[in-house]
Amino acid sequence: MEDELFSPHTDAERGEKSSSYRVMPIFAILHSKLWCFRFHRNNTAEGQGAYMNRIRVMLVEDDSFWQQNISSDLAEESDIEVVAVAGTKEEAVEAALETEIDVVLMDINLTENNLDGLEAAHEIATLMTHRNVKIIMLTSLSDKDIIIKSFQLGAMNYITKQSYKDIVRAVREAYANRSSIHADAASIMRNEVQLMPLTSMEREVFELRKQGLSKQQISEKLYKSTNTIKSQLKSIKNKLYPFKNG
Numbered sequence: 001m002e003d004e005l006f007s008p009h010t011d012a013e014r015g016e017k018s019s020s021y022r023v024m025p026i027f028a029i030l031h032s033k034l035w036c037f038r039f040h041r042n043n044t045a046e047g048q049g050a051y052m053n054r055i056r057v058m059l060v061e062d063d064s065f066w067q068q069n070i071s072s073d074l075a076e077e078s079d080i081e082v083v084a085v086a087g088t089k090e091e092a093v094e095a096a097l098e099t100e101i102d103v104v105l106m107d108i109n110l111t112e113n114n115l116d117g118l119e120a121a122h123e124i125a126t127l128m129t130h131r132n133v134k135i136i137m138l139t140s141l142s143d144k145d146i147i148i149k150s151f152q153l154g155a156m157n158y159i160t161k162q163s164y165k166d167i168v169r170a171v172r173e174a175y176a177n178r179s180s181i182h183a184d185a186a187s188i189m190r191n192e193v194q195l196m197p198l199t200s201m202e203r204e205v206f207e208l209r210k211q212g213l214s215k216q217q218i219s220e221k222l223y224k225s226t227n228t229i230k231s232q233l234k235s236i237k238n239k240l241y242p243f244k245n246g
Helices: 012-044 044-047 064-075 089-098 116-127 144-152 163-176 183-195 199-208 215-222 227-242
Strands: 053-061 078-087 103-107 133-138 159-161
Touching: 044 103, 053 064, 053 089, 053 163, 064 078, 078 163, 078 215, 089 116, 103 163, 116 133, 116 144, 133 163, 144 159, 144 183, 144 199, 159 163, 159 183, 159 199, 163 183, 163 199, 199 215, 215 227
Parallel strands: 053 078, 053 103, 103 133, 133 159
Antiparallel strands: none
16 A cells, blocks of 8 residues: 555546545645654653653651641652652651662651651661762751751751652652752751851850840850950951951
């Protein structure tokens, strides 16, 4: 039939069959366009998404409400798969050792207010260094010290549950090694980096000064002479604002 389709004979020469043959090129064109569309789609990011490796996520959360809702949200994403759900520190560490995981969503308080999620994160980060597992802390806490401690123990990001709609994007960014610190923790971490040059004593003086205490009040609170406090405030200024005079 393909020979006849491209035959140089006229319709009159083909006789009664001419009408059916006249339709064939239309199907050939449509078939060709459809094939080209599929080829284009499969070679774009959208098409390739169906064939890419899915991001394997472990959710560590003791609250059944959050377990169900976060798991359901992640299940709607074609490129993400929840491969494990743990409710305790021990379950989380065991699952991490036995399951292929790319990203961990870790609640901080797994047993009342024990902050054992931090311990679990540290253990997993230590044990999984060869597998490059990314850890995102997911919690209702916004305490500065806890945020800083989370990053010190190996977390890649920190998101409060009030910002749970950002979880999917955070998972993808962590998996791609292009994670930016979420706004829930960014300002605190930025401030922490700025204060890194200070000694522990200078840091204490800085915090008290920030609270509005006078040099005399800081002196009395820390049992230091006023001259010592003045000297430390000068050192703080030079370290934090090296390009400002006066």
